Amino acid sequence: MNKLDVKNGLEFYFDLNKLKTLIRQGAVKWKVNRPRLESVAEHIALTETLAIALANQLNLTKKMDMGYLLTMINFHEIGELNIGDLTIYDNVPANKKHESELNYAKQLLAKLKNSKFFVDMLKDFNSSTSFEAKFAKACDRLENVLEFKKYCDLHQVSLSNASAEMLNFPPVKTLLEQHKNMELDELWYRYHLSSFAMLGFKESDWEIIKNIKIN
DSSP states (O other), X not given: OOHHHHHHHHHHHHHHHGGGGOBOHHHHHTTOOSSSOOBHHHHHHHHHHHHHHHHHHTTOTTXXXXXXXXXXXXXXXXXXXXXXXXXXXXXXXXXXXXXXXXXXXXXXXXXXXXXXXXXXXXXXXXXXXXXXXXXXXXXXXHHHHHHHHHHHHTTSOOGGGOOHHXXXXXXXXXXXXXXXXXXHHHHHHHHTHHHHGGGTOOGGGHHHHHTSOOO
């Protein structure tokens, strides 16, 4: 056993352990009313769960490298330890966000052997190049939709929580004008719908999610 390699691996674990205390800012901005909000670490774990479940149900486990997929999901939020959990309302261009996140991720990943593999994997996720990256990004966004579906069903958030600025954000305003009487969870489903196409989800498939009962 190379003790330095092991030490670096354990230090990397403690670096990512900090994601347990980083709260998802979408829930904060929308003033979700519940005792404890989802952490980034919980988001990662549940996105992995969602990816495993959907890959199985959609018969995609043999089409994808599941190890690569789950490692990608596990590492995809590393950069948030540096810049925080940004949302669409922070108005940070995607390329700037990805650059900042990747530069910080490189510093942490340098502790791991074969770090270039992991850096290239994050680049793949950001660019949605591979099938696994497209699937990972779809699950990442769908997990957010499902979390807000839970909040809405439990009456912990609604569109009435939003400020005028949030409602007037151009893509949000357009969707609200096109679909009257829409709740917040459906809004996010439609907002991310193009990402869900690779899962086979269509606009009408919102009904599948809508009709799931949250206890």
